[in-house]
Amino acid sequence: MVELARFYASRGLKISRASMQYVWDVDGVRYLDLHTGHGAAFLGHGNPRIVKRVYRQWMEIGVCTPQFECNIQAEASRLLSSILPEGWSVFFQNSGAEAVEAALKAAWLYTGRVRVAAFKGSFHGRTLAALSVTWNPKYRSGLPALEMVDFLPFNNVSGLDAIGDEHAAVIVEPVQGEGGVVPASIDFLREVAKAARRAGALLILDEIQAGFGRTGYTWAYQRAGIEPDILVAGKSIGGGFPVSMVAARKDIVEALKGRHGSTHGGNPLALAAVAGGVEVLTSEDVPAKAMVRGKELMELLAGIESLRGVRHVRGLGLMAGVELRRNPGPVLRCLQERRILAIKAGITVVRLLPPYMVTPEDLGVAVDGLRECIRREAGG
């Protein structure tokens, strides 16, 4: 018997099926899913529009390297044109970390510089370059992570003076997810963009968790009125299909010619999933829905901020964090007993990543459950 290795602690739940914002265990008990597989199911589990597209695509052709042409490439490009800046170029990878890796490669090759500025609290993935710009020293310990990174304080404008002409790129999350659900302030994002421009460093926006409608904007950077040089996205863009993308000005992407590639990157199934994802995003006005539901969620959460066990609630759109005064493990287990799935962030934060079709009733159930669980498990 070969064992499937697990790098995450088991949550002790066997899920037998899923549909949109719900999952069911093997006994048919329904759970409200605000974990959504680390945020990958923001467009819902098995969104029918996306599933149909992938199914049809596989019946037509499931493997077609970009050395050849097939219909879905043009279709994906047409659809992506509605959500990316005019004249940009885009390519696909299989995971968020790979997209960050490729973005960094592009920045190094384009600028000919070596150092990268990243931020304390950041999370950009587990492959070596992505890990090198990830703040948590626990994830990097024991590994020869690259040493070309300067970690600057997040949401601190004066720290940006450290960005200089030795930097190829500045990489930033518009909302730090894994780091504890911490939105970058609008002012901070604008100053990061200015500092990068001044230094001639490329601005990489990591929207792998916050992007694609979740914060109430198609891309969370739009709320600051800035434009990155490179945008990376992943998680929800393919409705749960493992796909990520790097989008940038054409001259930046050109720098990777002959120096980058991927067997599965841009595979027709992934492109069909992304095409379906963009269709859902635009035709159902997902950002507007996330904005409305997100405001409702924050209003509900404001009602539990006074509990003794709560330090702070924060978030943006459908990305919320409840910072407790202690490890959130017992609260997460209590929520699971109440048929609500949520996820930890940082050291003390309960993170809620609801999919866009979550209803006001669902949110009410989730916050009532949270109130009870915090009272029971986190000191009132």
Ligand SMILES: Cc1ncc(COP(=O)(O)O)c(C=O)c1O
């Ligand atoms: C902001 C951000 N960047 C990068 C990643 C890495 O993505 P993946 O796990 O798909 O490699 C994540 C995953 O949580 C993330 O939240």
